[in-house]
Structure formats: structure tokens, C-alpha cells
Amino acid sequence: MTTPPSRLAVIDALRPGPEAGVYQDGVVSVRSWQGTRPRRQLGTIRTRHFDVHREGDQVHLIHCLRTDQIDDDLSGLLAEELFQPGWLRGPDLFERLFTGVVVSSAPDPEQAWSAFYRNTLRRVEQELRRPGGAGAPHGTVAEYAPVYRFVEQQLASGSVLEVGCCFGFLALRLASAGRQVTASDISAGTVALLNAAAARLDIPLAARAADATRLPWQGGATDNVLLIHLLEHLEPDLGDRAVAEAIRVARRRVVIAVPLEDEPDETWGHVRTVSLEDLAAWGAASGRPHRVIEHHGGWLIIDTDR
Incomplete structure (x- = not known):
């Protein structure tokens, strides 16, 4: 039986675990293990980086990743080793395990997330400088680094609002390059992480929780919306x-x-596919000059000059 989302424990990514190297939230328990991995127990799924087993409704995961190995390619590791083979399922469980691996990778959550952000931003920069490189085997950062570059090439001059920013790596890059940037996400916890990261990185970025379907900004409030x-x-x-x-x-x-995509990828929380035809329909409905492009996915750029 699956627990209804409304009854699941809230994910608090900045809450310390019961001890260093451990994350628990009532749904998952995640522990960092350095050195020789323990002998695999009956009922445990063992992959290159993870040991996973269930006790009742709780998922227990042990990982062998060091702090310097924790960046957003963790998404690809979890997907390839645990979710795509079907051992585990669901975006909520994915998010909890992702959070748990990050938090358990350092003595305290703030140190862990600081390392995560620094490592990821460094990796993005490395990928952008890699001429046609293959990237990491699981490739999460390698896949979205060229997307970031293309965004930067499409922007008009002036300020930027990124809607649905998630961890906010793109917003941080744009702000560090001198843009006036605001980032928003529907998750208050995600926004708290981003604000804390921006402060630690000394990047002038404003982040706030907001629903993409009811933005709390007046018309024409920013030059670019992403x-x-x-x-x-x-x-x-x-x-x-x-x-x-x-x-x-x-x-x-x-x-x-x-x-x-041909089918929405449940692991990443996708609930629909979007085609180039869908993008063209949005552009036409806007009544404004627009263009649709295929480049590492689909793009719609709408000029709203007012």
C-alpha cells in the first residue's frame, strides 16, 4: 500500500540527522559508508554505489559516495542504478533519497549542501568548456550544461525571472555573470536551499516561493522570464x-x-510530454513574434516587447 502524499513526512533538507552521516525522515533512512562495504544481507539490492532494502514501509539506503563526489549527477546515479531497473519507484521517494544522500555526505546539512552546490556549478563550467566531451556516464550535468548555454544565448538584455528554478543552478550562473536575477519555485524548501546557497557563495540572487500559474509579480515586472x-x-x-x-x-x-520525450519520465516527476507542435501552438496563441527551435530538446522564444 502506498502512503497518500498528504500523510508523508515533509522533506526538510536542512534538518540534521540523528548523527553525522545519517538522514532520516520517517519514509527513508540514508547512511554514508566509507571504507569496505558491509557484507550484503539477504533481501538487499546492491549496486555500484548503493545498498537498499526495505523494513516495513521504510526504505533504507547505504551509499559509498564522498563529499567531493556529490553533485547533481547524483540524480543520474539514483535513476540508473535504482529507479530505471524498477527496484524503486516514484518521484517522492526519489527526492527523499536524493536529499538523504546529500545530507549524509557531510557532518552537517549546511556543509553538505554547500559542497553540493559548489561541486555542481564547477561541473557545469567544466562541461561547457569540454569540446564535444562525453561527460559523466550517467550524464545529468552533461545533459543540461548545453541547455544553460543556449538559454544564456537567447536572453534579451536586462533582468531575469526563472520560474520553477528547482536547485537554481542556472539562476546562480546568470546572477554571478552580473544579471539582476530572481528565482522562484513552488517548493518553499527548495527556495530556502537556494537562498542559503546564494548567501554562502556570495552571489546576489533573490529567491521566493511562487506558483507558476499565479505569479506574484505585476505585468512587465522583469525583462526576461524563463x-x-x-x-x-x-x-x-x-x-x-x-x-x-x-x-x-x-x-x-x-x-x-x-x-x-516519447513518454513522460516518472522518475523526474514528468506528467506529460511536450512536442514542438505544442510549443508552436503556445507561440501562435500568444499573438506575438515567436520562434520554435530544436536544440537539446524543444524551445519556444516569445518576444513580448512592450
Whole structure:
């Protein structure tokens, strides 16, 4: 039986575990293990980086990743080793285990997340400097680094609002390059992580919780609005509203990017596919100059100059 989402323990990514190197939230228990891995117990799934077993409704995971190995490629490791083979399922469980591995990788959560952000931003920069490199085997950072570069090339001059920013790596890059940047996400916990990371990295970035379908900014409040790999997480009617809100708030340009999938990838929390035809329909409905591009996924750029 699956626990209803409303009854699951809230994920608090900054809450210390019961001891250093351990994360617990009532749904998962995650422990860092350095040195020789313990002998595999009956009922345990063992992969290159993880040992996983269940006790009742709780998932127990042991990992052997060091702090310097923790970056956003952890997403790919969890997906390839545990979720794609079908050992585990569901975006909520994925998010909890991801959080648990990060938090358990250092003596305290703030130190762990600081390392995670620094490692990831460094990896993004390395990938952008790699001429046609293959990237890491699981490739999470390698896949979205060229997306970030393309976003940066499409922006009009001026300020930026990123909607659905998740961890906010793109927003941090843009702010560190001198842009006035605001980032938003529907998750208050994610926004708290990003604000803390920006402060530790000394990057002038403002982040706040906001619903993409009801943005709390007035019309024309910012020069650019970004919806980067957000719309595949929203049901079609909500996606329509998010696009309309982005057009309302953008003074000069809206930049939208989506993955082009045959089926929505549940592991990443995708609930729909978005095609180039869908992007063209949004562009036409806007009544404004626009273009649709295929480049590491699908793109819609709408000029809203007002």
C-alpha cells in the first residue's frame, strides 16, 4: 500500500540527522559508508554505489559516495542504478533519497549542501568548456550544461525571472555573470536551499516561493522570464496558465525549454510530454513574434516587447 502524499513526512533538507552521516525522515533512512562495504544481507539490492532494502514501509539506503563526489549527477546515479531497473519507484521517494544522500555526505546539512552546490556549478563550467566531451556516464550535468548555454544565448538584455528554478543552478550562473536575477519555485524548501546557497557563495540572487500559474509579480515586472524544463511537470491546463503568466510578466522575452520525450519520465516527476507542435501552438496563441527551435530538446522564444 502506498502512503497518500498528504500523510508523508515533509522533506526538510536542512534538518540534521540523528548523527553525522545519517538522514532520516520517517519514509527513508540514508547512511554514508566509507571504507569496505558491509557484507550484503539477504533481501538487499546492491549496486555500484548503493545498498537498499526495505523494513516495513521504510526504505533504507547505504551509499559509498564522498563529499567531493556529490553533485547533481547524483540524480543520474539514483535513476540508473535504482529507479530505471524498477527496484524503486516514484518521484517522492526519489527526492527523499536524493536529499538523504546529500545530507549524509557531510557532518552537517549546511556543509553538505554547500559542497553540493559548489561541486555542481564547477561541473557545469567544466562541461561547457569540454569540446564535444562525453561527460559523466550517467550524464545529468552533461545533459543540461548545453541547455544553460543556449538559454544564456537567447536572453534579451536586462533582468531575469526563472520560474520553477528547482536547485537554481542556472539562476546562480546568470546572477554571478552580473544579471539582476530572481528565482522562484513552488517548493518553499527548495527556495530556502537556494537562498542559503546564494548567501554562502556570495552571489546576489533573490529567491521566493511562487506558483507558476499565479505569479506574484505585476505585468512587465522583469525583462526576461524563463520556464526551463518546467512545463513537462504540469498538467496541460496548468501549463497553459504558466505560459500565459510568463508572457504577462515578461517585459521583453519569454524563453521556454522542454525535453522531447516519447513518454513522460516518472522518475523526474514528468506528467506529460511536450512536442514542438505544442510549443508552436503556445507561440501562435500568444499573438506575438515567436520562434520554435530544436536544440537539446524543444524551445519556444516569445518576444513580448512592450
